[in-house]
Amino acid sequence: MSTYDVAIIGSGPGGYVAAIRCAQLGMKTAIIEKYDVLGGTCLNVGCIPSKALLDSSHHYEDAMKHFEEHGIEISGDIKLNLKKMIERKASVVDQTTKGIAFLMDKNKIDVFTGMGAFKDATHIEITNGKKKETIEAKNTIIATGSKPATLPFIKLDKDRIITSTEALNMKEVPKHLVVIGGGVIGLELGQVYHRLGSEVSVVEYMDRIIPTMDSAQSKELIKVMKKQGIKFFISHKVSAVSKKGKEVTVTATDKNDKEVTFKGDYCLVSVGRKPYTDGLKAENAGVKITERGMVDVNDHLQTNIKNIYAIGDVVRGAMLAHKASEEGVMVAEIIAGQKPHIDYNLIPGVVYTWPEVASVGKTEEQLKDANVEYKVGQFPMRALGRSRASGDTDGFVKILSDKKTDEVLGVHMVGARVADVIAEAVTAMEFRASAEDIARMSHAHPTYAEAVKEAALAATDGRALHI
CATH class of the missing domain: 3.50.50.60 (FAD/NAD(P)-binding domain)
Known part of the structure; x- marks a missing residue:
């Protein structure tokens, strides 16, 4: 042995x-x-x-x-x-x-x-x-x-009623993909097949998508993805999923207890793991x-x-x-x-849709719940020369800092390549930087990361340079 x-x-x-x-x-x-x-x-x-x-x-x-x-x-x-x-x-x-x-x-x-x-x-x-x-x-x-994970009343057949595993090996592009769950996995795979030609409907139980992230990110991402053509049904509780031949029917109730049905050729169940x-x-x-x-x-x-x-x-x-x-x-x-x-507070979270979404630290909702006094600095990606050059003008960088000490408490981003840019925020917060510390750092021009500097300037004393 x-x-x-x-x-x-x-x-x-x-x-x-x-x-x-x-x-x-x-x-x-x-x-x-x-x-x-x-x-x-x-x-x-x-x-x-x-x-x-x-x-x-x-x-x-x-x-x-x-x-x-x-x-x-x-x-x-x-x-x-x-x-x-x-x-x-x-x-x-x-x-x-x-x-x-x-x-x-x-x-x-x-x-x-x-x-x-x-x-x-x-x-x-x-x-x-x-x-x-x-x-x-x-x-x-x-x-x-x-x-x-799945819901107790859903029978996954891994053919038409599928999980993310099967969605990665599709043999055809769905005509209508019904996605149960507006979290990371559902949004990423929903966007993949929407780009390839599927009609995509996202059915989410909570009152917003990516509900664990800052609410400003949820609002921005749903606005952009709706503009792209993905349909969202928020505050909908799924009660049944059935299949007949090649058609899948998803039954849900909306916030007014009205029954709603969705018919598609595939249903992606993405309610977590x-x-x-x-x-x-x-x-x-x-x-x-x-x-x-x-x-x-x-x-x-x-x-x-x-x-x-x-x-x-x-x-x-x-x-x-x-x-x-x-x-x-x-x-x-x-x-x-x-x-x-x-430091689990400094483990970043990312959604790899386009635009990408990235966060580290406390959300604004968490700071309010904890009665922490804070400042907000936010800068839109559309004001960046780099964003205009690439055509990726959706999104923003938002910095939350302590009202008294100016220490950065949370950084939340939506935009091109923010999955990479978030590392700057993690580094700054690991060394307990203030918003002013970030604002005084030189950022290469033109880059997406300049939005971090501008948001830090906005959080310091409202003096962002380019808005």
Whole structure:
């Protein structure tokens, strides 16, 4: 029987990063993955493939609608080859997962393929078909991730009533895609297929889309996406989903309790994700699972069993790949006797629609609820030379700072490339910068990031230069 200092169950962005960091710290490390490829949900059926389709569909839409205004004339019809688009997506995924396999080999991490399950607190049985083997681990990190959630009355047939996994491998462009859920996944995939020619209807239970982000971002994004042609039905509670042949019917009630029906050829159920612990047999190790299906952990991501930790989507907090990676590093360093920490307030959130949406820190609603006195500085993207040059004039940057100290408390953006620009805000807030600190930094011209400086100027004393 092989013995390891650390065994990681799950090879997503939390698991594989934890494995690398453990190996860097001199620990003999094993990683267990039930599928034949490494990378988990993010690399295989989440972050990476969805961004590949978002980029491909963006190119197609530009060719169809925007090239002419840039002086690019295309003779003949522009044709969509969905099969090739999906194949390119698969190629991107393949390259990325092979990169993870290379990193495991480079760091001398033993990879086990099969379902990992606890026999007890220090032994893990790995089942791959009829083959079974057991390893011993002084420490174990649970990194089993999450899977798409659904509603109890919805029967997912993975043909017409689908999750994000199936939406990444469509064989045809839907005529009418009904999306249940106005969160990140539903909006991103809804925009992909709308660009490719689908009618898209988004049905959302809450009174706004992306409800966990700042309300100003919700208002801006729904305004822009409506302008693009996507239909939204806010404050609608779905009560039934049925299929007859190739037609799917979604029944909902609006805020006035009036019944509304939506008929489409596909229905994407994107109501969030839930922790995945199936087959883990956590009870054999005595690990506590919460009523919500999460692994219960303390502030050090340690379970009630001292040598077993858990990270990523399977524990509390935002289900984000980069959050899982940070936790993987933290746990590796804790096991090695170091004292790392994570400031969860500074984990950014991003929606990869176009325009993109990005946030870090407190929203205006959160500051109001906490009775914190704050200042607001906001700058529209349309006032930037860079935005006008690229034609991406939707959106804004909004900075919230403490009224007394001027410390930046939250930064919220909608616009081109804000998924990258948000890192500036994270850096500033990590070092507890004031709005004036950001306002006094030189920003290259012309760039989208100049909007951050202008919003900081607006928050400092209302002296933004270009509005």
